[in-house]
Amino acid sequence: MLSPLKTPARRGQRLTPARQAILKVLGRSPTPQSPQEILHELKKFKLTINKTTVYRQLESLLSRRLIRAIHLGERSVRYELAHGLAHHHHLVCLDCGKITNIFFPTDLKKQEETIWKKNKFEIFEHSLEFFGRCRTCAEKLKKRPQHKNVPAA
Amino acid sequence: MLSPLKTPARRGQRLTPARQAILKVLGRSPTPQSPQEILHELKKFKLTINKTTVYRQLESLLSRRLIRAIHLGERSVRYELAHGLAHHHHLVCLDCGKITNIFFPTDLKKQEETIWKKNKFEIFEHSLEFFGRCRTCAEKLKKRPQHKNVPAA
């Protein structure tokens, strides 16, 4: 994360090409994108945007709740449009890294209430991600039984 | 994560001072620790262990399922003993960064079954973390209404 901005409240006032392009990239992507991936996508649009700008725009968009940060256990954080999709979670394949969105009602309301009662901890959001092996990798495994990221216990 | 080891299967064969010390640090800590924190703790034991060794041991311990990796939206991954505590989740205060373990039955079995049926995605593990504000920070806020990491929408 970037450190606090000098004038955080004023950020995100202008509709600049960089901001538009980043939103466009995120809008087109079905799954959350890392800063590196965004940078890479921007080049396809023939827009060479400096990485500093990308990081700063992502922070601005995040602080205004236009995008959400997703943590899938990688070095980079991923981002997705906050209002692009209904509330959902992610499946992460530990073999190929593929990310899939899943939509189903996770009724955590009761549990969030319990936490509030027990711990007096006020919950703003939660993160629920599933890690495992996707169908494609499972089929490959049948043919050639070997995989890289999931060593035996 | 480190790239695949040359001989991953053979790692973790010896009981070395470094391995013992890292397990001791994790065993003493109530909440998951980052590599930096582990490194810092080790110094308290008058053990100066190289960061490379720490990263390699953590990977070895992880691959043997002696520890678990926890991702709380920071740059670093955190680790905790795999068998130290029953299955649990975490509360992360966005104001002060405090981490709390919570133990309650999250019945995600049905949902994991649904995912298997629908997506043919085999789940090995899940990650459920709650982000918000702890009691202490909430009380501070009453006195001096200001906080840093949770800008208004």
Next chain:
DNA sequence: AGCTAAATGCAACTTTGTTGCATTCGCAGC
């Protein structure tokens, strides 16, 4: 005690994200 491969330390390196500062540009007011 000697052997061998696992484990370690070190330095150099890569990747990812950050900061300071000079310059450019969106846009509100004229």
Next chain:
DNA sequence: GCTGCGAATGCAACAAAGTTGCATTTAGCT
């Protein structure tokens, strides 16, 4: 449409976190 202000950008240098190659040490076997 011009102008001025401050937001936004680019660049280069920096910082933090993690990785690699390789020479050396050491745990655990015989």
